Amino acid sequence: MRYHLAQLNIARLAESLDHPSMAEFVALLEPVNAAADDSPGFVWRLQTDEGNATSIRAFDGEAMLVNLSVWESLEALYAFTYRGDHLGPLRRRREWFKPMGSASVVLWWVPAGHTPTIEEARRRLEHLTEHGPTPEAFTFRHSFEQPKTAQ
Numbered sequence: 001m002r003y004h005l006a007q008l009n010i011a012r013l014a015e016s017l018d019h020p021s022m023a024e025f026v027a028l029l030e031p032v033n034a035a036a037d038d039s040p041g042f043v044w045r046l047q048t049d050e051g052n053a054t055s056i057r058a059f060d061g062e063a064m065l066v067n068l069s070v071w072e073s074l075e076a077l078y079a080f081t082y083r084g085d086h087l088g089p090l091r092r093r094r095e096w097f098k099p100m101g102s103a104s105v106v107l108w109w110v111p112a113g114h115t116p117t118i119e120e121a122r123r124r125l126e127h128l129t130e131h132g133p134t135p136e137a138f139t140f141r142h143s144f145e146q147p148k149t150a151q
Helices: 020-038 074-082 084-091 118-131
Strands: 003-013 042-045 064-071 105-111
Touching (some): 003 074, 003 118, 020 084, 064 074, 064 118
Antiparallel strands (some): 003 064
């Protein structure tokens, strides 16, 4: 069996998306999402018909954004996250988001072809918060190899 890497990150907005201070963030959504879609190793991302997930309220009210995606490997997700078109907005995240005070990013392995649900992602984030990094829920800094496949 092959595995892919699922990731969830959540962020608490500093202001509503229609606030003038959020205009640059909103303008970057489409090009950054397109860069993700075109990145080597990208598999899937949660989105509505608008092409993003900004209207999905899965965590703690109107001010919380959710990003859920699947990648072929940890290396592919890392390359997208910390290189290329995503890095500039990532460096500016403090302009647009409030500090979380707890884990806001979680990674986990899923069987290739599996599409994770928001509820599954929520459970993984809760597991990470309660137990720290484990093979069930981890971070870039404390990652785990994908499960071994039976020969």
